[in-house]
Amino acid sequence: MHTTGRGGVISKAFTAALPLTLPIAAGFLFLGCSYGLLMHAKGFSFWYPVCMAYFIFAGSMEFVTVNLLLSAFNPLAAFLLAIMVNARHLFYGLSMLGPFANTGWKKPYLIFAMCDETFAINSSATVPADVDRGWFMLFVSVLNRWYWIVGTAIGWLVGGLLPFSTKGIEFVLTALFLVIFLDQWMNQKRHVPAMVGVLASALCLAVFGADRFMIPSLVLMLVLFVALRPYLDGPHDDAHDDDRAGDAAGVGEAAKTTVAIKGEETR
Amino acid sequence: MTMTFWQSVVTIAVVALGTILTRFVPFLLFPESKEPPRFIRYLGNVLPYAMTGLLVVYSLKDVSLVSGSHGIPEAIAMLAIIGLHLWKKNMLLSIAGGTILYMALVQLVFV
Numbered sequence: 001m002h003t004t005g006r007g008g009v010i011s012k013a014f015t016a017a018l019p020l021t022l023p024i025a026a027g028f029l030f031l032g033c034s035y036g037l038l039m040h041a042k043g044f045s046f047w048y049p050v051c052m053a054y055f056i057f058a059g060s061m062e063f064v065t066v067n068l069l070l071s072a073f074n075p076l077a078a079f080l081l082a083i084m085v086n087a088r089h090l091f092y093g094l095s096m097l098g099p100f101a102n103t104g105w106k107k108p109y110l111i112f113a114m115c116d117e118t119f120a121i122n123s124s125a126t127v128p129a130d131v132d133r134g135w136f137m138l139f140v141s142v143l144n145r146w147y148w149i150v151g152t153a154i155g156w157l158v159g160g161l162l163p164f165s166t167k168g169i170e171f172v173l174t175a176l177f178l179v180i181f182l183d184q185w186m187n188q189k190r191h192v193p194a195m196v197g198v199l200a201s202a203l204c205l206a207v208f209g210a211d212r213f214m215i216p217s218l219v220l221m222l223v224l225f226v227a228l229r230p231y232l233d234g235p236h237d238d239a240h241d242d243d244r245a246g247d248a249a250g251v252g253e254a255a256k257t258t259v260a261i262k263g264e265e266t267r
Numbered sequence: 268m269t270m271t272f273w274q275s276v277v278t279i280a281v282v283a284l285g286t287i288l289t290r291f292v293p294f295l296l297f298p299e300s301k302e303p304p305r306f307i308r309y310l311g312n313v314l315p316y317a318m319t320g321l322l323v324v325y326s327l328k329d330v331s332l333v334s335g336s337h338g339i340p341e342a343i344a345m346l347a348i349i350g351l352h353l354w355k356k357n358m359l360l361s362i363a364g365g366t367i368l369y370m371a372l373v374q375l376v377f378v
Contacts, residue, residue, distance in 0.1 A: 023362040048275075055283040065282050073274040075281045082285025088318065088325075089286070093293025094307060095314045101299050111290050116322055123315040168370035174326040174341070175348055175365040181319045182352045182361075193313035197320025210328040217324075221317055225310060233309040 013135030020125060021143040024117045027172040028144065032151020035062060037159030039152075042066060046156050053152040057115060057145060061085050087218055092119045099123065103134040113141040115148075117176065124180050192232060196224050336377040344369035 032053065039049035048069075052062050061082055068078050092114055099122065100110050114122075121144075122137045185194055204217040225232070270278065297303040303311075330338045348365035355361070 019359065022359060023366075026366075048279075052279055052282075055279065056286050058286045061282060061286055065279065068278055068282070069270060069275050071269070073270050073278065075277050078278050079281040079285045082282045083289055086286050086289040088321065089289035090293055091310075091314050091318055093290060094297075094310050095318065097293060097297055097303055097307070097311055100294070107294075111294055112287060114290055116325075120319060120322060124319065165374055166370075168340075168373040169366065171341070171344060171369040172362060172366040174323065175344070175362040175369075177319060177322040177326055178345060178348050178365075179352055179358050179361045181323050182349065183358070184316050184319055186353075188316065193316035194320050196313075197317030198324060200317075201321040201324040205324060205328055213328070214325070217321060221314075221321070225313055225317075229306075229309060232313055233305075 009132050010135055012130065013132050014139050016128060016131045017136050017139035017143065020121050021140055021147070023172055023176045024121075024144050025147045027117070027170065027176065028147035029151040029154070030166050030169040031059060031173075032148045032153075033155030033159050035059070036152040036155025036157070038063075038066060038155075040156045040159065042070065044069070046153070049152045049156050050149065053149045056082075057113060057148065058086055058089075059115065059148065084215060087215055088116075089114065091218060091221075092123075095119075095123055099133070099137070103137070106134050106138045110137055110141055113145045115144065117173065118144045120177060120180050124184055190232075192228060193225075196221055196228070200224060336373070340369055340372035340377050343372060 035053070036049045039052075049062075052065060056062050056065065064081065064085060065078075068074075068081070093111070096110075096114070096119070100107055103110060110122075118141050121140050125136070125140075127133045127136050181194065185191060188194070200220040201213065201217040204213040204220060207213070208216050297307060327338075327341060330341050332338045344365045347368050348361050351364050352358075352361040
């Protein structure tokens with residue numbers, strides 16, 4: 001930062017962040033559109049969906065809030081529901097205590113704008129050494145947030161007028177999460193944490209159903225991580241991608257799956 | 268709408284407040300100025316991987332295996348993404364390829 005000017009630092013971070021947010025632009029413009037369109041269809045004026053996108057900025061919760069607004073006034077229930085639907089954010093925060101440290105004035109915005117997709121990118125992206133991490137994460141946050149807000153506004157204004165079918169476009173977010181998952185998998189020797197996430201949530205989804213599996217999943221994950229701590233919490237684990245050479249404790253099960261998945265690879 | 272204007276404003280405000288709380292609480296509990304407890308740092312190391320796994324499952328939560336197309340288009344598109352990504356290791360290519368394949372499947376094949 002001593003050699004490059006402030007403008008250079010900023011534009012470099014923007015150039016690094018923009019490509020990673022493009023899949024989210026596709027997903028959010030269309031999902032935001034469908035949300036704006038839904039609000040229009042339910043009889044809400046333009047500023048309702050736009051203000052909700054701006055202030056709440058949690059996609060699934062905004063869809064839930066449409067129903068809240070159409071039922072009897074109960075602010076306490078709405079507040080508690082928001083906390084339960086968004087409880088996964090608590091785990092995002094615990095993951096980002098380190099990466100968000102020393103980001104100064106950017107920090108409150110990084111926290112406020114941390115939706116699933118922004119978290120997924122900011123927690124997994126390898127920021128090039130010559131790019132300022134704080135500005136990089138800020139641009140990821142700002143871009144994703146405005147894709148959603150603009151998508152919502154467009155949806156309310158012109159949704160339903162598109163000349164081609166966008167059915168299935170929402171899969172872009174599944175694809176994004178899967179690709180990030182694969183990247184994390186390939187860059188780590190140790191696959192137990194990733195497997196805990198998949199298996200705990202898949203199990204809870206099967207048992208509790210789509211509308212009620214989030215809280216049980218988070219609790220089960222926490223229990224498993226407490227139980228597995230003797231195997232997973234080594235002295236070398238503070239560095240992110242640094243445990244390649246670390247002990248392979250607890251990888252037995254995961255290794256088999258690695259082999260199974262790597263079988264697809266053409267070597 | 269059954270609510271008055273101000274009732275709907277309050278509802279949106281409390282939902283926003285609840286959401287903001289879930290995002291800020293970890294940072295308020297463990298401020299930068301203090302080193303977080305060992306256990307919290309441990310969670311910070313393992314949770315990012317687990318939460319990505321959870322997000323994959325979460326984004327598929329409304330796919331039914333017993334009705335509709337039985338999750339087949341999702342499975343095909345995900346296998347294509349895995350293959351494509353192991354082969355080319357190009358994030359945007361894998362995402363675009365898988366999504367376009369999925370859209371073709373649900374619009375043309377599994378209608």
